[in-house]
Amino acid sequence: MATARKHPDGAASAGATIYSVAERAGVSIATVSRVLQGAGTVSSTTAQKVLDAVDQLNYVPLGAARSLAVRHHEAHGLVLPELTGPYYSELLMGFESRAAELGQSVTLMLTDGKADLARAVRQLATRVDAIAVLGSAAMPPAVARALHGQKPVVIIAGTPQEGIESVRAENAHSAEQLTEHVLAHGRTRLVFVGDPEGAPDIAERHAGFVAAHRARGLEPAAPVRVPFREGEGEAVAERILAGEIEADALVCANDELALAIMSHLQDAGRDVPGEIAVVGWDDVMTSRYVRPGLTTVRQPVHELGVIAAERLHQRVSGALPRLEPQILRTEVVIRGSCGCPTR
Amino acid sequence: MATARKHPDGAASAGATIYSVAERAGVSIATVSRVLQGAGTVSSTTAQKVLDAVDQLNYVPLGAARSLAVRHHEAHGLVLPELTGPYYSELLMGFESRAAELGQSVTLMLTDGKADLARAVRQLATRVDAIAVLGSAAMPPAVARALHGQKPVVIIAGTPQEGIESVRAENAHSAEQLTEHVLAHGRTRLVFVGDPEGAPDIAERHAGFVAAHRARGLEPAAPVRVPFREGEGEAVAERILAGEIEADALVCANDELALAIMSHLQDAGRDVPGEIAVVGWDDVMTSRYVRPGLTTVRQPVHELGVIAAERLHQRVSGALPRLEPQILRTEVVIRGSCGCPTR
DNA sequence: CCCGGCTCTGTAAGCGCTTACATCTGCACC
DNA sequence: GGTGCAGATGTAAGCGCTTACAGAGCCGGG
Numbered sequence: 001m002a003t004a005r006k007h008p009d010g011a012a013s014a015g016a017t018i019y020s021v022a023e024r025a026g027v028s029i030a031t032v033s034r035v036l037q038g039a040g041t042v043s044s045t046t047a048q049k050v051l052d053a054v055d056q057l058n059y060v061p062l063g064a065a066r067s068l069a070v071r072h073h074e075a076h077g078l079v080l081p082e083l084t085g086p087y088y089s090e091l092l093m094g095f096e097s098r099a100a101e102l103g104q105s106v107t108l109m110l111t112d113g114k115a116d117l118a119r120a121v122r123q124l125a126t127r128v129d130a131i132a133v134l135g136s137a138a139m140p141p142a143v144a145r146a147l148h149g150q151k152p153v154v155i156i157a158g159t160p161q162e163g164i165e166s167v168r169a170e171n172a173h174s175a176e177q178l179t180e181h182v183l184a185h186g187r188t189r190l191v192f193v194g195d196p197e198g199a200p201d202i203a204e205r206h207a208g209f210v211a212a213h214r215a216r217g218l219e220p221a222a223p224v225r226v227p228f229r230e231g232e233g234e235a236v237a238e239r240i241l242a243g244e245i246e247a248d249a250l251v252c253a254n255d256e257l258a259l260a261i262m263s264h265l266q267d268a269g270r271d272v273p274g275e276i277a278v279v280g281w282d283d284v285m286t287s288r289y290v291r292p293g294l295t296t297v298r299q300p301v302h303e304l305g306v307i308a309a310e311r312l313h314q315r316v317s318g319a320l321p322r323l324e325p326q327i328l329r330t331e332v333v334i335r336g337s338c339g340c341p342t343r
Numbered sequence: 344m345a346t347a348r349k350h351p352d353g354a355a356s357a358g359a360t361i362y363s364v365a366e367r368a369g370v371s372i373a374t375v376s377r378v379l380q381g382a383g384t385v386s387s388t389t390a391q392k393v394l395d396a397v398d399q400l401n402y403v404p405l406g407a408a409r410s411l412a413v414r415h416h417e418a419h420g421l422v423l424p425e426l427t428g429p430y431y432s433e434l435l436m437g438f439e440s441r442a443a444e445l446g447q448s449v450t451l452m453l454t455d456g457k458a459d460l461a462r463a464v465r466q467l468a469t470r471v472d473a474i475a476v477l478g479s480a481a482m483p484p485a486v487a488r489a490l491h492g493q494k495p496v497v498i499i500a501g502t503p504q505e506g507i508e509s510v511r512a513e514n515a516h517s518a519e520q521l522t523e524h525v526l527a528h529g530r531t532r533l534v535f536v537g538d539p540e541g542a543p544d545i546a547e548r549h550a551g552f553v554a555a556h557r558a559r560g561l562e563p564a565a566p567v568r569v570p571f572r573e574g575e576g577e578a579v580a581e582r583i584l585a586g587e588i589e590a591d592a593l594v595c596a597n598d599e600l601a602l603a604i605m606s607h608l609q610d611a612g613r614d615v616p617g618e619i620a621v622v623g624w625d626d627v628m629t630s631r632y633v634r635p636g637l638t639t640v641r642q643p644v645h646e647l648g649v650i651a652a653e654r655l656h657q658r659v660s661g662a663l664p665r666l667e668p669q670i671l672r673t674e675v676v677i678r679g680s681c682g683c684p685t686r
Numbered sequence: 687c688c689c690g691g692c693t694c695t696g697t698a699a700g701c702g703c704t705t706a707c708a709t710c711t712g713c714a715c716c
Numbered sequence: 717g718g719t720g721c722a723g724a725t726g727t728a729a730g731c732g733c734t735t736a737c738a739g740a741g742c743c744g745g746g
Contacts (some may be wrong), residue, residue: 040725151403
């Protein structure tokens with residue numbers, strides 16, 4: 001009846017193992033495992049003994065050992081560029097909540113500021129069953145490809161790559177709608193602010209911008225290519241104030257940019273939207289608070305995260321990759337900065 | 344010379360193991376491990392053979408197996424309530440960046456909306472070497488205590504608990520300073536908005552609020568106890584508009600609250616700061632953009648995250664817990680909403 | 687020419703779990 | 717009273733790595 005014990009030490013609570021628990025409860029490690037996993041049949045009196053022992057020893061199973069045995073990490077990886085602004089946070093919240101529901105931990109990796117990205121990603125791949133990557137994350141395509149084939153991968157809001165699953169929000173159509181809305185206000189010199197080559201979704205938004213012009217037989221002006229940094233907004237505003245950029249409406253690639261420009265312009269005494277209209281993208285919190293309210297586009301960011309976690313889990317559970325990109329609907333939010341009297 | 348191989352299959356690249364790599368490279372698994380870990384001495388020609396094999400098989404080591412062998416997860420856990428607003432994101436970014444520098448992955452858990460918190464935390468404990476918990480995370484103290492003793496724990500911005508390491512930003516003193524600043528503007532009916540019992544840092548801020556009054560021989564009014572939700576701000580504003588709350592200055596527990604109230608008040612035609620001053624806490628992005636700019640307090644949130652990651656790592660590496668709480672300095676940011684002409 | 691001491695590589699023993707399979711009860715049934 | 721079966725438990729074989737230890741070459745010095 002003596003319990004097998006290659007593990008002589010039963011002391012250190014900090015190092016309690018399934019063996020010490022088994023010994024203390026007077027059962028075999030198999031029984032302990034069964035009780036803890038709720039698998040198999042165990043009499044209730046035995047189960048109680050085990051539970052007591054677990055309690056007394058303050059036993060926490062070693063995840064790595066279980067992972068090795070079951071051959072699953074029970075964890076999903078998420079790769080984001082960074083976390084400023086509400087976009088990524090919201091996405092992460094969606095991802096985490098769904099992953100947790102599915103019993104998966106989430107291991108986060110931020111790419112910005114990382115010296116050796118490839119190494120970091122490879123290291124991540126080592127500890128998770130599947131990985132979701134934000135399209136805008138500065139991830140060498142080669143890395144993404146290497147990952148794929150090793151682990152299920154889904155790309156969020158990025159250019160779909162051959163054979164890699166992807167999910168994103170609709171961009172081009174709403175951009176066209178938004179642009180058309182501004183044009184309908186009678187504006188004629190619209191300028192797109194943001195770098196279409198900087199990220200795939202920006203490219204799409206720009207495409208919508210162009211399409212709206214073409215639909216009216218207009219030729220769109222060249223975009224003002226700037227990165228997302230808040231500081232860039234000021235710079236753009238300066239160029240406008242200096243007359244370097246001529247425009248009566250600005251279609252910005254995101255709200256941060258739009259807000260910075262708008263605020264700077266207003267400080268310089270310009271009338272927004274009177275002299276110049278400004279619209280953004282993302283519907284961040286600030287956009288509701290500034291005056292005039294910023295007209296923008298709302299994306300189902302939270303849901304993007306949820307879906308990514310969901311797909312990952314299904315793939316890990318053996319589902320086949322979904323061939324075509326999943327595209328979620330967005331919504332134009334009209335406030336005052338476009339010229340509408342709304343508020 | 345034949346390589347040991349209990350593992351007959353050498354096919355499936357998706358399932359490449361150290362055995363298949365070893366076999367392919369014509370060496371033993373020990374050598375493969377040495378090459379990959381950069382430990383021990385391996386001739387460069389052998390190393391190259393291994394590297395080639397790794398490449399061809401697209402081999403990704405199984406983290407769980409390594410963790411089990413080295414008896415470290417090489418991962419830190421971080422428990423936050425949620426991720427809206429810049430506070431938690433910034434913290435997380437600090438945490439992640441430092442953890443990554445130290446070669447640790449970060450596994451994130453969000454408590455809001457989690458049905459079985461205790462279970463979730465226990466599950467987290469299973470997969471990481473150490474855990475940082477945000478003080479405001481709705482974590483049953485019992486859980487925190489159970490964790491502690493199992494794994495190193497640090498509490499961020501929370502009430503220090505017996506024997507548990509903690510790090511936070513200074514609150515009481517800056518709150519006193521901020522309050523005194525408002526009082527110095529000649530305001531007499533200040534009201535604290537926020538629930539001192541809701542979170543330990545709020546309690547401290549309230550204490551500072553009270554102290555500033557006492558220092559002038561004034562008796563502070565009772566706080567308006569409301570939670571953080573943005574919606575609550577509107578409700579408070581309504582109560583002020585209705586004359587239910589009498590005040591010529593509002594000291595709010597955080598910026599979200601302050602902004603919501605201020606914006607609502609302004610929409611109703613009230614003059615801020617003319618009729619009523621409003622100050623907040625956190626210096627979120629929006630606070631720079633609204634007019635008047637919101638006077639607030641800036642905390643070294645990023646650094647809080649960095650330090651937490653740092654301490655965790657040191658503890659895992661055998662360092663003793665730091666006895667007294669580490670307290671970081673904050674900074675009052677004066678803008679216009681307090682009555683200053685600044686801008 | 688032998689030997690000590692390198693350098694490089696292989697052998698094998700775990701790390702702490704899960705789980706298929708074997709074993710052992712006890713009990714209902716004939 | 718024997719048979720069969722279901723329920724409860726134990727046995728032991730891995731899961732894929734790391735690493736202490738040992739062995740095999742090889743070099744130079746005495």
